Amino acid sequence: MSPATTAPTRPQTPAAEAARPGILGRIADVTYRRRGRTVLAWVAVLLIAVGLSAAFGGDFKADYSAPGSDSSEAQDLLESRFPSQSGDTVDIVVKADGGFTDPATQADVRALLDKLGNVDHVASVEDPFQTPGAVSPDGTTLVATARLDVTNPVDMPVPDSEKMITIAEDADHAGFDVALGGQSITQGEAAEIGSEMLGLIAAAIILLLMFGSVVAAGLPLMVAIAGLAVSSTLTGVLIALIAAPDWSTSLATMMGIGIGVDYTLLMVTRFREWRAAGLDPHRATVATLDTAGRSVLVAGTTVVISMLGLFAMGLSFMRGAALVTILAVLVVMAASVTLFPALLGYLGKHVDRWRLPLGKRAETVVAVGGHVEPSRGWMAWSKLIDRHSWIAALAGVAALLALASPYLGVRYGFPDAGNNAEHTQTRRAYDMLAEGFGPGMNGPLLVVAELPGDDPAAAQPIADAIGATDGVAQVAPPTVNQAGDTAVITVFPTTGPQDPATEDLVQQLRDTTLPDAVSGTGIEAHVGGVTAISIDSTENIAKRIPLLIGGVVLLSMLLLLISFRSIAVALKAAAMNLLSVAAAYGVVALVLQGGWAGHLVGIDTETPLPAFVPVLMFAVLFGLSMDYEVFLVSRMREAWLRTRDNERAVLEGLASTGRVITAAAAIMVAVFAAFIPSHDVVLKVIGVGMASAIFIDATLVRLLLVPAVMHLLGRSNWWLPAWLDRRLPQLHIEGHPEMYLPRPDAPAQPAAEPQPAT
Structure with missing residues (x-):
C-alpha cells in the first residue's frame, strides 16, 4: 500500500499544528475545494474578455521615432x-x-x-x-x-x-x-511559421520526457494556454488605450507560454514531492502553493519589474510592448495560483496516469524528517562543483567573458531590405x-x-x-x-x-x-x-540604456534582499545576471556578423543591431534569469534554515532544482528559438538572443557558477546585518515546509509513486 493512502494528512508537530498556511495556501485550499466554481470563473473571465475586446478593441500602432528629434x-x-x-x-x-x-x-x-x-x-x-x-x-x-x-x-x-x-x-x-x-x-x-504553436509543441515534448506522464505534462500546458487565452484577448482592449507595436503580441505570447509552463512545472514537481512524502492530493496542493507558489510570485514579480524598466526609455513603442507583456505575465501568474490548484482537484490523484514507456523511473526517497532526497545524479554533480569550486567559478566567468567578447565590435542601426x-x-x-x-x-x-x-x-x-x-x-x-x-x-x-x-x-x-x-x-x-x-532613434536609445540597467538591477536586488535576507545573494544575482546578458549580447553580435554563425540562422550579410533589441533583451532576460535564481536559491535557503549547514544547503538546493531548471530552460529555449525561422530579421535576432541567453544562464550560470560561488562564500551567503533584518518585511519565500512534513523520527524510506484512485 502506498504512503499516499496511509500517511496522516495533518501536521504532526505542535509547532506545525499552531501554524496556519499562508495566503497562497489558503487560496489553494479554497480553489481546490471549489474547483468547479474556479474553472467556471476562468471561463466567465474569458467570455467577458472576448466581449470587451469585440466592443472596445483597438489596433496596433507604433512610433519608432525619437521624441523631439529633428x-x-x-x-x-x-x-x-x-x-x-x-x-x-x-x-x-x-x-x-x-x-x-x-x-x-x-x-x-x-x-x-x-x-x-x-x-x-x-x-x-x-x-x-x-x-x-x-x-x-x-x-x-x-x-x-x-x-x-x-x-x-x-x-x-x-x-x-x-x-x-x-x-x-x-x-x-x-x-x-x-x-x-x-x-x-x-x-x-513574411508568412510566418506558427511560432507560438512550435513553442507549445516543443514544451509538450520536453514535459513528457521529464514527467513521463501525459497528465503531469498536460497540467503546465493547460495553465499556460488558459492564461494566454485571457491575456491575448484583453490585449485588444489594452491597445485601444495605449500605442503598442504589432510584434509585442509575439513577445507576450512567448513570455506567457514560457513562464506559464515553467512556473507550473516547478509546482507540479513540488506537488509530486509532497505526494511522495505522504500527503493526500488536497494537503499536497496546499503545501505546494504555500512553498513553491511563493517562489512563483517572487519570480513573476521580478519579470514585471524588469519590463517596467522599459518605461525609463521614454519611447511609446517600448511602453506599449512592456504593458502587453506585463499583462500576459500577470494573467499567467493568476492562473498559476488559482486555476492550477483547481485543476489538481480533478487531476491531482491521477497525476501519474497515462505513463509513457520511457524506461524505469528513479525512486523518490523520503529522508528522515520528511524532506525528499535529491536524485543521485544531481547530488553527484553538486558534490563535484563543491570539490572544485575555484576551478568551476573561474571557468564559468572565463566562458561568459569569451562569449560576450564579440559584442565589443557590434554596429548599431536598423536592418533594411539589404x-x-x-x-x-x-x-x-x-x-x-x-x-x-x-x-x-x-x-x-x-x-x-x-x-x-x-x-x-x-x-x-x-x-x-x-x-x-x-x-x-x-x-x-x-x-x-x-x-x-x-x-x-x-x-x-x-x-x-x-x-x-x-x-x-x-x-x-x-x-x-x-x-x-x-x-x-x-x-x-x-x-x-x-x-x-533610424540614426536619431539609435542615439536616443543609447543614452537612456544606463537608466534602464540601473533601475532594473537596483529594484531586483531589493526584491532578492527582502526575499532571501542576504546581501551576498542579492549582489551575486545581479552580477551573474549581468554576465549572462552580456554573453547573450555577444552571441547576437557574432550572428549579426553574417559569417558561419549567421548562416546557421539565415543571416548572410553583415547586419546592424537595432538599439532597442538589446534594451528589450535586457528587460526580458534579467527578469527570466531572476526566475531561475529564485527557483535555485529558495530551495537552498529552505535547506539552510533546516540544517544551518551552507555546504549541505547548496548541495541540496542544486540537486533538488537542477532537473527542474534544466527542463524549464529547455522549454524557454525552444519557445524563443521558434522566433528564429521568422523572415523578420529583428524577430530572428530576438529569438537568437533570448534562446542563447536562457541556455547560457541555465547551464554556465545556475548549474555551475552560482553554486561554485556560494560554496566559496560559505556562511557569508546568508549574512544580513541585524539592524537591516529588523527593518525589512518578511516574505518567507521558502514557505513553511515543516508544517506539512511527517514526524522527524519517521524512518527514511523509498516512496512509491502515488497510486491512482480507483
Whole structure:
C-alpha cells in the first residue's frame, strides 16, 4: 500500500499544528475545494474578455521615432501638411537587359503598373517615363513609386501585399526582372511559421520526457494556454488605450507560454514531492502553493519589474510592448495560483496516469524528517562543483567573458531590405536599385522645409545648397504642398543607409548646410526619412540604456534582499545576471556578423543591431534569469534554515532544482528559438538572443557558477546585518515546509509513486 493512502494528512508537530498556511495556501485550499466554481470563473473571465475586446478593441500602432528629434519634427510636418508624402510607399523596380527604349518593353512596364495600381489601398502609381531620374544612368533599371493610402505599413492588409507580389512575379520573364521593395512588401513575404504553436509543441515534448506522464505534462500546458487565452484577448482592449507595436503580441505570447509552463512545472514537481512524502492530493496542493507558489510570485514579480524598466526609455513603442507583456505575465501568474490548484482537484490523484514507456523511473526517497532526497545524479554533480569550486567559478566567468567578447565590435542601426534573404522580393529590389542607381538610392533623406509667405520658389536655393554638399549623389526637385507653405526635398546620398558616411552626411546637413542655406530667410528645415529616423532613434536609445540597467538591477536586488535576507545573494544575482546578458549580447553580435554563425540562422550579410533589441533583451532576460535564481536559491535557503549547514544547503538546493531548471530552460529555449525561422530579421535576432541567453544562464550560470560561488562564500551567503533584518518585511519565500512534513523520527524510506484512485 502506498504512503499516499496511509500517511496522516495533518501536521504532526505542535509547532506545525499552531501554524496556519499562508495566503497562497489558503487560496489553494479554497480553489481546490471549489474547483468547479474556479474553472467556471476562468471561463466567465474569458467570455467577458472576448466581449470587451469585440466592443472596445483597438489596433496596433507604433512610433519608432525619437521624441523631439529633428527627424520626428520632419515626420510631424509631413503628416500634418503633406499627407500625400507621409503615406507608405512601394518601390517597383524593373531591370530590362535591352533598356527601355523599345516600345514593347515600355508596354510591359505600363501593363505592370496598371495592374499594381488596381490593387486595393494603392492610391497612385507614378509614371517613371515622365519622372526625372526614374531611369538609371545606364538605361537598364527603372524605378516607380506606388503610394498607398495607409500611413503605417502594418495597416496594409497582408492579402493586398501578397497580391502585389504575385503580380510582380507573373510579370517577371527572361530579360525583364521585376522586384518590389518597401515595408508593406516585407510583411507580405513574411508568412510566418506558427511560432507560438512550435513553442507549445516543443514544451509538450520536453514535459513528457521529464514527467513521463501525459497528465503531469498536460497540467503546465493547460495553465499556460488558459492564461494566454485571457491575456491575448484583453490585449485588444489594452491597445485601444495605449500605442503598442504589432510584434509585442509575439513577445507576450512567448513570455506567457514560457513562464506559464515553467512556473507550473516547478509546482507540479513540488506537488509530486509532497505526494511522495505522504500527503493526500488536497494537503499536497496546499503545501505546494504555500512553498513553491511563493517562489512563483517572487519570480513573476521580478519579470514585471524588469519590463517596467522599459518605461525609463521614454519611447511609446517600448511602453506599449512592456504593458502587453506585463499583462500576459500577470494573467499567467493568476492562473498559476488559482486555476492550477483547481485543476489538481480533478487531476491531482491521477497525476501519474497515462505513463509513457520511457524506461524505469528513479525512486523518490523520503529522508528522515520528511524532506525528499535529491536524485543521485544531481547530488553527484553538486558534490563535484563543491570539490572544485575555484576551478568551476573561474571557468564559468572565463566562458561568459569569451562569449560576450564579440559584442565589443557590434554596429548599431536598423536592418533594411539589404539584410533580407537573397530570394526575397525586397532584397532583390534593394540590390537592383543599388546596382543601377548607387547604394544611396535605398536610403533617401527627406528634407522638409516650412516656407514663409507662401513662396514655393524659396525651396530651390535649399535644394541647390544640398546638391553641393559632399556625399550627396542626387537631389530631386522640391515638391511643394497645395498650401504652398511646406516643401519636401528628396536627397540621395552616395552611400548606403547603413554606411557611417551617411550618418556623417545627416549631421553635416543639420549642422552646416541647412543652417547656412536658410539663414535670414525665416525658413525652418528638418532632415527626416527612414534613414534619419533610424540614426536619431539609435542615439536616443543609447543614452537612456544606463537608466534602464540601473533601475532594473537596483529594484531586483531589493526584491532578492527582502526575499532571501542576504546581501551576498542579492549582489551575486545581479552580477551573474549581468554576465549572462552580456554573453547573450555577444552571441547576437557574432550572428549579426553574417559569417558561419549567421548562416546557421539565415543571416548572410553583415547586419546592424537595432538599439532597442538589446534594451528589450535586457528587460526580458534579467527578469527570466531572476526566475531561475529564485527557483535555485529558495530551495537552498529552505535547506539552510533546516540544517544551518551552507555546504549541505547548496548541495541540496542544486540537486533538488537542477532537473527542474534544466527542463524549464529547455522549454524557454525552444519557445524563443521558434522566433528564429521568422523572415523578420529583428524577430530572428530576438529569438537568437533570448534562446542563447536562457541556455547560457541555465547551464554556465545556475548549474555551475552560482553554486561554485556560494560554496566559496560559505556562511557569508546568508549574512544580513541585524539592524537591516529588523527593518525589512518578511516574505518567507521558502514557505513553511515543516508544517506539512511527517514526524522527524519517521524512518527514511523509498516512496512509491502515488497510486491512482480507483
